Amino acid sequence: MSRAPLVGIIMGSDSDLGVMSQAASLLNEFEVANEVRVISAHRTPDVMSEYAKTAKKRGLKVIIAGAGGSAHLPGMTASETLLPVLAVPVKNDNHDHEALWSSVKMPSGIPLAVMPENGAKNAALMAVEILALSDPLLTKKYQTYRQSLHDEVISKDSLIVSEGWEKYLRG
Numbered sequence: 001m002s003r004a005p006l007v008g009i010i011m012g013s014d015s016d017l018g019v020m021s022q023a024a025s026l027l028n029e030f031e032v033a034n035e036v037r038v039i040s041a042h043r044t045p046d047v048m049s050e051y052a053k054t055a056k057k058r059g060l061k062v063i064i065a066g067a068g069g070s071a072h073l074p075g076m077t078a079s080e081t082l083l084p085v086l087a088v089p090v091k092n093d094n095h096d097h098e099a100l101w102s103s104v105k106m107p108s109g110i111p112l113a114v115m116p117e118n119g120a121k122n123a124a125l126m127a128v129e130i131l132a133l134s135d136p137l138l139t140k141k142y143q144t145y146r147q148s149l150h151d152e153v154i155s156k157d158s159l160i161v162s163e164g165w166e167k168y169l170r171g
């Protein structure tokens with residue numbers, strides 16, 4: 001994507017990329033310029049600090065930050081920028097729910113919008129909602145997306161009602 005990024009997607013490790021790339025893919029579908037970086041709060045705190053402090057000046061509007069384990073990246077990034085930060089607690093098989101807890105337990109005063117565990121897609125959608133506030137074209141695309149969710153449920157329901165749930169389950 002060649003336009004200046006509006007959304008920064010950062011993660012604590014390349015092991016988070018499987019989850020966090022879902023945010024980038026979704027933003028690409030909406031044609032929202034984004035950048036993907038691996039930045040660790042623990043291993044590269046200097047880079048994290050610089051990234052957060054310069055993000056707004058560089059034109060970013062939203063940051064999506066994903067991390068697993070004790071997950072300091074989302075909260076620390078939020079503390080060093082005035083941009084909204086959306087946290088994605090990354091949950092791999094060897095993790096418990098610590099990333100979720102460390103994000104939702106942010107002390108009062110520094111807000112962090114916390115998504116579900118591995119909820120990178122929802123983070124991207126929330127970023128779309130934020131950007132759509134000042135972008136009518138993006139609002140239109142988002143409305144179309146929401147309508148498609150609605151229509152999909154209606155068509156599944158119709159099929160279950162007309163064919164019966166047993167046949168539906170058998171495919």
Ligand code: RP5
Binds near residue numbers: 068
């Ligand atoms: C966190 O520790 C990362 O966000 C990742 O989820 C977890 C494990 O990192 P690696 O040891 O796989 O690099 O900081």
